[in-house]
Amino acid sequence: MLKKELGIFTFRDLLEHFPLRHVDKTVVNKIADITPQTEFIQVAGTITNVELIGERRAKRLVAEIKDSTGYLELVWFQGINWVQKILQPGSDYLVYGRVSFFNGQPQISHPEIEMRTEAVADGKSFLEPIYPSTEKLKTRALNGRQIGKLTAVMLSQVSEKDIPENIPAYILAKLKLFSRYKAFSDIHIPKTIEDYENAVKRLKFEEFFLAQIRLQLTRLRRHRNSKGVVFEKVGDLFNNFYSNYLPFELTGAQKRVIKEIRTDTAQGHQMNRLLQGDVGSGKTIVALLCMLLAADNGYQSCMMAPTEILAQQHYNGLTELLKDMPVQLKLLTGSTKAAARKKILAGLADGSINILVGTHAVIEDIVQFQNLGFSIVDEQHRFGVAQRAQLWKKATIPPHILVMTATPIPRTLAMTAYGDLDYSVMDELPPGRKPIQTVHRYEMKRASVMDFIKEEIEKRRQAYIIYPLIEESEKLSYEDLMQGYEQVKSYFPEPKYSISMVHGRMPAAQKDVNMQRFVNHDTNIMVSTTVIEVGVNVPNASVMVIESAEKFGLSQLHQLRGRVGRGSEKSYCILLTGSKVSNDARERIKIMCSTNDGFVIAEKDLELRGPGDIEGTRQSGVLNFKLASIVNDKDLLDLAKNFASEVLETDEDLAKEVHAPLKQFLLSQKGKTAWSLIS
Ligand code: ADP
Ligand code: MG
Numbered sequence: 001m002l003k004k005e006l007g008i009f010t011f012r013d014l015l016e017h018f019p020l021r022h023v024d025k026t027v028v029n030k031i032a033d034i035t036p037q038t039e040f041i042q043v044a045g046t047i048t049n050v051e052l053i054g055e056r057r058a059k060r061l062v063a064e065i066k067d068s069t070g071y072l073e074l075v076w077f078q079g080i081n082w083v084q085k086i087l088q089p090g091s092d093y094l095v096y097g098r099v100s101f102f103n104g105q106p107q108i109s110h111p112e113i114e115m116r117t118e119a120v121a122d123g124k125s126f127l128e129p130i131y132p133s134t135e136k137l138k139t140r141a142l143n144g145r146q147i148g149k150l151t152a153v154m155l156s157q158v159s160e161k162d163i164p165e166n167i168p169a170y171i172l173a174k175l176k177l178f179s180r181y182k183a184f185s186d187i188h189i190p191k192t193i194e195d196y197e198n199a200v201k202r203l204k205f206e207e208f209f210l211a212q213i214r215l216q217l218t219r220l221r222r223h224r225n226s227k228g229v230v231f232e233k234v235g236d237l238f239n240n241f242y243s244n245y246l247p248f249e250l251t252g253a254q255k256r257v258i259k260e261i262r263t264d265t266a267q268g269h270q271m272n273r274l275l276q277g278d279v280g281s282g283k284t285i286v287a288l289l290c291m292l293l294a295a296d297n298g299y300q301s302c303m304m305a306p307t308e309i310l311a312q313q314h315y316n317g318l319t320e321l322l323k324d325m326p327v328q329l330k331l332l333t334g335s336t337k338a339a340a341r342k343k344i345l346a347g348l349a350d351g352s353i354n355i356l357v358g359t360h361a362v363i364e365d366i367v368q369f370q371n372l373g374f375s376i377v378d379e380q381h382r383f384g385v386a387q388r389a390q391l392w393k394k395a396t397i398p399p400h401i402l403v404m405t406a407t408p409i410p411r412t413l414a415m416t417a418y419g420d421l422d423y424s425v426m427d428e429l430p431p432g433r434k435p436i437q438t439v440h441r442y443e444m445k446r447a448s449v450m451d452f453i454k455e456e457i458e459k460r461r462q463a464y465i466i467y468p469l470i471e472e473s474e475k476l477s478y479e480d481l482m483q484g485y486e487q488v489k490s491y492f493p494e495p496k497y498s499i500s501m502v503h504g505r506m507p508a509a510q511k512d513v514n515m516q517r518f519v520n521h522d523t524n525i526m527v528s529t530t531v532i533e534v535g536v537n538v539p540n541a542s543v544m545v546i547e548s549a550e551k552f553g554l555s556q557l558h559q560l561r562g563r564v565g566r567g568s569e570k571s572y573c574i575l576l577t578g579s580k581v582s583n584d585a586r587e588r589i590k591i592m593c594s595t596n597d598g599f600v601i602a603e604k605d606l607e608l609r610g611p612g613d614i615e616g617t618r619q620s621g622v623l624n625f626k627l628a629s630i631v632n633d634k635d636l637l638d639l640a641k642n643f644a645s646e647v648l649e650t651d652e653d654l655a656k657e658v659h660a661p662l663k664q665f666l667l668s669q670k671g672k673t674a675w676s677l678i679s
Contacts, residue, residue: 011154015163015184016626017147019129022196025096028123032069034099034106041108042096042123043067044116047089052080063087065095073107092116094123126189127196148188155185166665167206168658171643178202201636204628208416208640211625213666215419216648222420228270229373229397234262235296238289241325246285253277253428254286260424261290261402265374271400274418277426278598279406279562280433286426287376288318290402295327295354299373299399302356304363306380308333308508309515313536314378315357332358332367335508363390371395377403406562407555410602412630412637419641427599436565438573438593440549449574450491453543457497457524461542461569464526466560468551478505484547485527498523530556539567549575549592550585554605557592565596584608606631 028044045067053062061076061083074095076083087093097111114120131147163181165172172179178186178198183206186199250258257275264271277283291301305311315331322329330344330353347353351370356362372395380403392398403421414423441449453463465488467481485501492499500514500523518526519538526541544564549557557575565571575589591604610631630637647659654663 011158014147014151014154015188017131017151018187018627019131019148021130022127022190022193023096023130024127024193025094025124026127028094030069031065031067031072031106034072036101038099038106040096040098042094043072044092044094044121045072046092047087050084050087050089052084065093073102073105074111074113075107075109077109087113094120126191127193129188151188155188164665165661167209168647168662170658171209171647175205175639177205180206200627204625204633205636205640207625207628208633208637209644210666211416212419212641212644213647213662215416216644218420219422220648220652222272223267223269226270227397228265228268228400229297229299229395230268231262231265231293231297231299231373231400233296234293237296237325237327238292241292241322242289245321245324247321248430250285251282251426251428251430253426254282257286257424257426258289260422261286261400262293264422265290265293265400270398271402271422272420273400273402273422273424274414275402275404275424275426276409276414277404277406278429279559280429280566281406281426282430283378283404283406283426284314284317287378287402287404288321291355291374291376292327294374294400297373299371300348300351300354300356300369301374301376302358302362302369302372303376303378304358304360304380305378306359308335308359309502309511309536310379311357311359312512312515313519317537318355318357327355328353329355329357332356332361333508334359334361336361363394365393367394369394372399375399375401377401379405379407406559406598410606411599412603412634413606415637415641416630432568433565434568434570435596436561436571436573438561438575438596440575440577440589440593443576443578446576449545449576452572452574453525453545454492456543456572457492459542460540462518462521462524462526462538462540463543463545464528464541464563465545466547467527467529468548478503481527481529488525488527492525497525499525499527501527503529530560536563537566538563540569542567542569542571543574544572545574545576547576548578549589550577550581552588554588554591554601554608557588558598558601561592561596562598 023040025042027042029041031043031045034041043065045065047063048066048071049064051062053060059077059080061080063074065072065074072095092115093113094116095108095111095113097108099106099108101107129148129151130145131151133147158181160179160181163184165180167177167180171177177183178201180202183199183202186195187203190196190199257277261271261273264273275283275286277286287303291303294301303314305314311331311333315329318329328347330347332341332344336344344353344356345367348356348367348369356367356369361367372391375391391401409417411425456463465484467484481503485499488499498517500518502511502514506514515526515536517523518541521540526538541564544561546552546557546560552560561573564573573592575592577585577589581589587608591601595601628636647654647662650656651659654660654666
């Protein structure tokens with residue numbers, strides 16, 4: 001029964017079936033202490049009178065308890081027979097329950113009662129745990145309290161050796177944490193609230209710490225066991241480009257990340273790195289320099305983008321940058337014509353193509369490289385393990401993989417969800433950027449918003465107007481978009497103005513043409529759905545209007561906004577909403593108007609939505625902590641991470657005596673840990 005209803009199989013499961021809350025019966029109050037504000041109270045006294053009142057459905061048992069200060073009424077509507085049997089007038093009881101007032105008189109209905117024996121005369125010496133139960137169990141009289149009794153029995157029979165320590169003693173000492181045994185007993189039956197809190201803290205730390213140890217072991221194992229191609233030198237291509245064709249000075253963050261990648265790819269193990277850089281932080285040039293590094297060492301590279309538009313744009317940008325360099329660059333997407341495709345496939349196979357840019361088309365089996373050494377996955381942190389494996393198959397020694405994303409993933413989340421990847425951050429924007437000014441406007445101010453766009457167009461700038469097509473197939477929002485387009489046309493009549501439109505239902509070729517017209521400044525306004533979301537780079541665009549902004553999530557708003565503010569001109573983002581906006585949406589809009597920092601936004605997003613809803617982490621499993629929360633226990637997570645690193649830095653195999661209990665514990669949890677490394 002317990003097993004089926006609550007998933008409780010063993011002592012251990014019972015041990016980990018934590019109480020919902022505790023009831024404080026450590027204090028005995030006087031009846032005269034009761035005020036209208038009193039919620040729960042425990043009193044001790046003599047039962048003076050027990051009486052059955054009313055008939056049938058109105059039947060109730062009323063008793064009176066008396067202490068030195070007064071009388072209190074106790075009432076039962078159910079279980080009357082049973083209570084009648086145990087309640088002996090003239091005897092002393094401890095009574096606990098929620099106080100209510102009836103005709104101005106305090107009473108407790110369905111109080112918890114027990115004989116006042118020597119042991120509990122002045123109340124309990126510990127806090128009483130209340131456990132979650134289920135409706136079904138309750139009908140079998142196995143309520144939270146019964147589970148508590150089972151747990152208490154169990155706890156009285158286990159000792160230190162049954163709940164062995166798994167955190168190194170020096171860490172416990174440094175953080176003043178409870179032992180594992182004490183934590184498990186005090187989370188159930190603590191003497192004080194402080195003890196309970198310390199028990200919880202210890203167990204939360206343990207969850208984070210073990211998760212971190214596991215993730216970091218996985219990474220270390222990869223470093224140790226995987227074979228990777230070695231980029232041993234920085235050669236002519238890299239150096240030539242760097243000194244002669246780099247259009248700007250790299251930011252400190254860009255230099256640092258390139259150095260990290262350079263070091264990592266020279267080790268002989270396969271690199272698996274996540275590069276997080278806020279929108280506009282300049283990830284593309286980092287990718288290019290890395291691909292040149294690969295070419296210098298005789299290896300081919302590929303760079304994969306989530307959409308045709310983006311792949312095309314990367315291709316155009318890189319072609320321009322490399323136009324005077326002896327580097328062969330090609331584009332492969334779903335719409336590449338058969339003849340061109342054939343040529344490209346041949347060029348990849350014979351090694352004459354150095355860099356392939358494309359969409360998912362590049363990971364199809366038919367695409368075979370001569371010697372692929374470096375793969376870049378742009379703007380898709382959801383690019384999963386299975387897809388990465390498809391890249392590995394493309395070479396005998398798996399290529400290095402760099403996953404780049406501007407989707408702000410909070411550091412704390414990245415630390416847990418992607419802790420097995422190496423991780424680089426670019427937290428610096430190129431110099432000269434003016435922060436985007438973001439404002440919220442109601443629908444009724446539309447005309448003045450449109451006038452503002454006109455002013456910007458007068459200054460030779462361009463504007464985006466974004467519609468929320470959540471599902472590209474959704475008919476309704478498609479109609480909204482078309483209606484919006486007509487409306488925009490009426491504000492901006494031809495021939496004075498010209499407008500491009502892009503949406504997901506459009507054939508790829510047409511999308512590209514329309515996009516290209518906007519990129520070339522043949523059009524002033526881009527009306528679009530969120531297909532524009534990632535990566536697109538039109539530095540001359542200075543305004544973005546987001547229609548129905550309340551329908552977007554925070555990280556999507558931030559991504560969209562990142563399409564402006566990419567040049568040196570001051571840029572604006574206008575969030576348009578109807579007059580009715582939910583509190584949540586209002587909060588999102590407020591955050592958007594107050595900061596441009598993707599990491600701050602990511603943290604807020606995490607707070608508002610919880611980790612379960614953050615993209616790409618849902619199935620990762622590593623976030624399933626019983627007690628700990630990566631939102632509320634951030635500090636503890638940081639501590640756990642640092643201590644885990646410290647442990648593994650000094651003792652990668654957990655061979656030291658001080659780490660024996662930890663190792664023992666991990667070994668006993670087969671399957672959860674990359675334990676081949678430590679066995
Ligand atoms: P993202 O990280 O969002 O992919 P991009 O690589 O598209 O950003 O770069 C955004 C813009 O910033 C591009 O126009 C790019 O040329 C420019 N850029 C990148 N790095 C620098 C830099 N160090 N100094 C000046 N401009 C830069
Ligand atoms: Mg980009």
